[in-house]
Amino acid sequence: MKKFINDPADVVAQALAGIAAAHPELRVDVEEQYIVRADAPRPGKVALVSGGGSGHEPLHSGFVGPGMLDAACPGEVFTSPVPYQILAATKAVDGGAGVVHIVKNYTGDVLNFQLAAELATDEGISVETVLVDDDVAVEDSTWTAGRRGTGATLLVEKIAGARAEEGGKLAEVAAIGREVNAASGSFAYALTAGTTPAAGRPGFELPADEIEAGVGIHGEPGRRREKLRPARDLVRSALDVILDAKSFDGPVIVLVNGLGGTPLIELYLVYGEVAEYLAERGVPIARRLVGNYVTSLDMAGMSLTLCRATDEMIRLWDAPARTPGLHRGA
């Protein structure tokens, strides 16, 4: 393992200290491990709190700021935050209008946020939970933990965040978040596994000529291992899965997302293939974003997310956001 770290045990805390130093517009509680907008709590504004394991940066800590999240709770690498940490962040941002928890569908995240929501409710804070489960590589059935939350988390945080910023009520903010999730589908490929600082070795082994199709953002396997093929074929296969899984009968927002170890030159090549194939399939692209947003440490790989966007979603997608990881508009 070669990483720019001091001690594997200190990575999350020291990265938080670095975020605090780099972003005076945010307030970082290194002790309780959360990050909030410096102007929190904002009276009368619905607050958005997300969180999850670290290692997916800029998700979630990089999306704290006006127009997106009010707080983020990073857990240990690939490990969900704990209930008391989420409760502390929830209390720090509650402006009296309620708090929306945005939770990726992983057993640990769901359980810890569920306990935190119960604790917050006991303290008189209204909490709505938006569960993100956009990864169509995984079968959604009662026999599994359900689909995983991946790239669409960014879209939910951006669009629901804009709705809250313009004065949306708790139920409205949660509703648009759920709508975005329901309208989204994602599929990812890994070329190599990421290495967690604590483990010190790659999360899984892949032969030199093989890739993991349908990989999750912690390196969980998806559909199958297969031989590496040209990007055009891989993009078309992934889009076929997404287009089969949900209805995309109108304009879409496209996210071409790097998983941490893939250069932008490849991501743009991929976007070109996506645009060409969606044109062939008759799916108009309303908006697009290309870059590293929902990552998996140093995994070489990429994910594609499509969101069937209503006019309302596009309007909120275009609204201003000022966060370390995503800057839009004024």
Next chain:
Amino acid sequence: MDATLARDWMRAAAAAVAADTDRLTRLDAAIGDGDHGVNLNRGFTAVVAALEQAPPQTVSEVLVKAGVTLMSRVGGASGPLYGSALRAAGKALPPTAEVRPSELVVALRAGLEAVRGLGGAAPGDKTLVDAYGPAVDAFEQAVAAGADLAGAAAAAAGAAEAGAEATVPLQARKGRASYLGERSVGHRDPGATSTSLMFKALSQVA
């Protein structure tokens, strides 16, 4: 069992987790995300520290404190699950200096119900329930047959280990391993394995 023995149990559990951290992590890397050993070790290290800092005087308080510490320090699925189990077990005990094996049966079962309520796992889903369930059954049967704490704990430890081993051919239906589908078959469940360590630790100190 008294508070001293309960603290010894938690210390033995912490030592067992520390000794097997790498093994748990490797089992988890095969079908999960490879952090089970590291997370549980961090949590039980905190449990030992919390119990030494202000030693509780009843078994009930020891288990509640251990559970709350795990819930607040571990994260992932194992923190809420083990945390809820110990907390519920502690809350089910009377606030007496000593508790009888029959009272521990009720507590262990309350812990199992807490895990099942929170995680929704049924027997055969390839989770810690597959070790915990048989362990409670064995403990209860041994107590009903007149065994003392040591005898009941030994029976529970044996059943937990057998239950953990029996997860190998199962296909996971809960947690991250469920994403693997059939590819989870042939691997031992890391949560069931750590549960086996918990009961082995109890049997060592009882």
